[in-house]
Amino acid sequence: MKRAMITGNSAAAWGARLAGAEYVPAFPITPQTEIIETLAQWIDRGEMECGMTTLESEHSMITAAASAAATGIRVFTATSSQGLLYGMEMLYTVSGWRAPFVMVNVSRGLASPITLEPDHNDILAARDSGFLQLHCATCQEVLDCILIAYRLAEDERVRLPVIVNMDGFHLSFTREPVEIPDRDTVDHFLPDFEPGNVRFRASEPVSQAVTVLGGALYSYFRYEMHLAAMNALSAFDEIAADFTSVFGRRHELVESYRTGDAELVFVMIGSFATKARAAVDSLRRAGVAVGLMRPLLIRPFPRDRIREILAGKKGVAVIDQNLSVGMGGVLHTEVASALYGLPDAPLVLNSFIGGLGGRDISAEEFYEMASVTTKAVSDGRSLPPRLLFTGQELAEVRRLQEIAKSGRKGGNGGKGES
Amino acid sequence: MDTNRESTPIYRIRFHGRGGQGMKTAGRILGTAFFLEGFVVQDAPRYGAERRGAPIFAYVRASRAPVNERGVIHNPDLVIIADETLAMIPAAEILRGVTGRTVLLIHSSEEPETWKERLAFAGTLLTLSTATEPGDIPRFRFAGVACAGAAARLADVISRSSLEQAIRAELRHVGAAVMSKNLEMALQSYDLMAQYAGRVTPGGEIAADTWLRPDWVDLPFEDAGVSAPAVFTPATSEMVKTGLWRNMRPIIDQALCSRCRLCGVYCPDGCISIDMAGYPHIDYDHCKGCLICIAQCPSHAVRPIPEHDGKPEGGVK
Numbered sequence: 001m002k003r004a005m006i007t008g009n010s011a012a013a014w015g016a017r018l019a020g021a022e023y024v025p026a027f028p029i030t031p032q033t034e035i036i037e038t039l040a041q042w043i044d045r046g047e048m049e050c051g052m053t054t055l056e057s058e059h060s061m062i063t064a065a066a067s068a069a070a071t072g073i074r075v076f077t078a079t080s081s082q083g084l085l086y087g088m089e090m091l092y093t094v095s096g097w098r099a100p101f102v103m104v105n106v107s108r109g110l111a112s113p114i115t116l117e118p119d120h121n122d123i124l125a126a127r128d129s130g131f132l133q134l135h136c137a138t139c140q141e142v143l144d145c146i147l148i149a150y151r152l153a154e155d156e157r158v159r160l161p162v163i164v165n166m167d168g169f170h171l172s173f174t175r176e177p178v179e180i181p182d183r184d185t186v187d188h189f190l191p192d193f194e195p196g197n198v199r200f201r202a203s204e205p206v207s208q209a210v211t212v213l214g215g216a217l218y219s220y221f222r223y224e225m226h227l228a229a230m231n232a233l234s235a236f237d238e239i240a241a242d243f244t245s246v247f248g249r250r251h252e253l254v255e256s257y258r259t260g261d262a263e264l265v266f267v268m269i270g271s272f273a274t275k276a277r278a279a280v281d282s283l284r285r286a287g288v289a290v291g292l293m294r295p296l297l298i299r300p301f302p303r304d305r306i307r308e309i310l311a312g313k314k315g316v317a318v319i320d321q322n323l324s325v326g327m328g329g330v331l332h333t334e335v336a337s338a339l340y341g342l343p344d345a346p347l348v349l350n351s352f353i354g355g356l357g358g359r360d361i362s363a364e365e366f367y368e369m370a371s372v373t374t375k376a377v378s379d380g381r382s383l384p385p386r387l388l389f390t391g392q393e394l395a396e397v398r399r400l401q402e403i404a405k406s407g408r409k410g411g412n413g414g415k416g417e418s
Numbered sequence: 419m420d421t422n423r424e425s426t427p428i429y430r431i432r433f434h435g436r437g438g439q440g441m442k443t444a445g446r447i448l449g450t451a452f453f454l455e456g457f458v459v460q461d462a463p464r465y466g467a468e469r470r471g472a473p474i475f476a477y478v479r480a481s482r483a484p485v486n487e488r489g490v491i492h493n494p495d496l497v498i499i500a501d502e503t504l505a506m507i508p509a510a511e512i513l514r515g516v517t518g519r520t521v522l523l524i525h526s527s528e529e530p531e532t533w534k535e536r537l538a539f540a541g542t543l544l545t546l547s548t549a550t551e552p553g554d555i556p557r558f559r560f561a562g563v564a565c566a567g568a569a570a571r572l573a574d575v576i577s578r579s580s581l582e583q584a585i586r587a588e589l590r591h592v593g594a595a596v597m598s599k600n601l602e603m604a605l606q607s608y609d610l611m612a613q614y615a616g617r618v619t620p621g622g623e624i625a626a627d628t629w630l631r632p633d634w635v636d637l638p639f640e641d642a643g644v645s646a647p648a649v650f651t652p653a654t655s656e657m658v659k660t661g662l663w664r665n666m667r668p669i670i671d672q673a674l675c676s677r678c679r680l681c682g683v684y685c686p687d688g689c690i691s692i693d694m695a696g697y698p699h700i701d702y703d704h705c706k707g708c709l710i711c712i713a714q715c716p717s718h719a720v721r722p723i724p725e726h727d728g729k730p731e732g733g734v735k
Contacts, residue, residue: 175462404651
């Protein structure tokens with residue numbers, strides 16, 4: 001084991017390497033990340049025994065990954081944002097093959113307008129695809145979750161592909177201290193894949209993922225996928241317990257930070273949840289009884305655990321770094337559905353949309369969200385959804401709109417000024 | 419489990435420079451040096467669609483406890499300006515979040531007093547000289563590593579040997595001569611800052627009992643004629659002074675120019691115009707300093723000078 005300063009991208013590559021990935025198909029061009037570049041270097045230098053193929057698109061890359069996985073080998077791949085969307089057809093297709101593999105997604109906002117910066121709309125667009133989803137908050141978690149993801153994906157009760165998600169910039173380019181375990185230790189936790197009947201061979205043709213018409217067969221196969229995904233909840237708890245006994249680190253289906261005696265709870269996923277953790281500590285010092293709930297798994301959705309954590313709380317502030325256009329925050333909607341019918345459900349369930357396209361969420365905004373949620377509790381009703389967006393930001397939009405629509409008077413375009 | 423006791427202070431340090439000047443590496447050297455001293459560290463470069471020469475920054479957080487803060491540093495303890503010309507570029511935001519307890523370190527041969535007046539900054543402002551000895555490699559090439567060395571001393575929790583070890587780790591791919599020069603520059607800065615050791619201290623959190631409330635606004639509905647992301651005004655990119663990205667400036671010597679126009683043909687940004695007499699002129703508001711014109715000029719009439727030495731004539735003011 002060594003402890004080193006590495007980026008989320010590097011942690012992902014280490015995860016694949018330590019998991020003993022045998023094949024990596026990759027789309028090699030933007031929006032591909034340094035994950036593939038790092039693996040390519042290791043393979044090239046002979047430090048990692050693994051096949052790599054570059055494909056002409058993410059659509060082909062995901063097809064190649066699942067095809068290779070169907071032969072019973074351990075497969076890894078990675079993508080990001082528009083690339084994930086470009087492969088979307090195959091996400092739905094290959095999950096139905098029931099061939100397990102792991103893919104990392106580096107989360108970024110989607111066009112239009114075009115951005116390079118992070119939010120969660122890309123990964124949440126894939127939430128109904130049949131891939132399980134783990135959302136990481138730190139670089140350490142990226143490495144650890146890849147190892148856990150292989151155990152989940154390959155588990156006989158599950159056998160579905162898994163996406164491990166990390167935020168662009170805030171994890172992908174950010175270095176943090178990460179414990180990189182030895183391969184021998186990893187082998188204790190993640191032995192070789194026992195593929196069972198996942199063993200497609202060119203010499204022994206099978207018809208995989210066949211056509212079914214009439215509805216009943218289709219319903220059977222899709223619902224079996226759903227049942228398998230739901231099995232991942234209890235499987236995760238077992239696997240995470242194994243993980244703790246081998247590596248000492250603990251990963252929970254749903255992180256609950258200082259929620260025990262909390263009256264208010266922030267709900268977030270991904271790396272900005274650590275900002276919420278910092279805000280919880282600061283608010284606690286100021287006498288506010290607040291905690292943080294962070295689901296690590298989004299698919300399957302840990303409904304029961306969420307109910308346990310939020311039962312009896314007074315107010316909940318769900319902070320979504322995504323926007324389901326025409327509905328609102330995805331996480332808010334899902335938490336609300338989890339709480340329906342819970343006798344002592346929180347009275348207030350506020351929705352905040354923040355961090356779209358890389359927009360920061362300041363410490364002061366966390367304090368303000370706690371403050372307005374406390375007020376909502378005393379008023380006895382939830383607030384309308386709130387976009388985290390300031391008057392100053394609107395003024396900047398107005399300045400640029402002026403330039404864009406009616407000529408150049410009154411402003412200076414872009415970032416440069418003279 | 420955390421208790422309600424006081425927060426563990428965090429060093430929050432920001433490096434400002436230009437793409438290509440090694441700010442990401444400088445941040446990583448300082449980050450690794452902190453890490454070697456047992457700190458929990460977070461370091462990251464910050465850039466978008468910019469190219470070489472554009473203002474960029476990198477940041478480092480270091481603490482004795484896990485660092486939960488993320489993203490851009492809004493309340494820096496130390497701001498390092500590795501390229502003094504950034505002071506003229508508002509978009510570089512070098513003073514973002516600077517308070518009276520923030521230390522500013524500017525890589526410049528001008529006096530600290532001059533800079534304090536120029537930036538209207540009353541706190542601790544230090545300079546790290548860029549003076550070049552005759553025949554020496556221009557010091558600005560080592561701006562990043564020199565600033566990292568200075569920063570290590572200002573925090574006074576990083577030993578000389580940890581700094582050296584960090585540089586060897588982060589620059590492990592360079593040759594022996596380059597490594598030796600980098601070490602020399604960094605350690606020299608480290609030693610120069612001895613009298614200011616400990617001047618930079620780790621800051622606390624933004625208190626959650628009294629804070630500046632965000633002025634959130636409700637967005638009104640606006641029809642798509644207003645709210646679709648379309649730019650109808652032509653040529654707005656001219657308003658972006660990409661000349662600010664330049665760190666080397668091409669200068670045309672008309673006495674040597676054969677008026678062949680090749681420089682203008684090859685300029686990827688269309689920044690070279692030809693006057694009535696057939697001589698080329700460079701639009702320094704937009705020339706990014708790629709120096710392709712120099713490579714193309716058959717009569718060697720274009721030469722590069724460091725932007726620092728550029729005279730204001732025709733340049734970006």
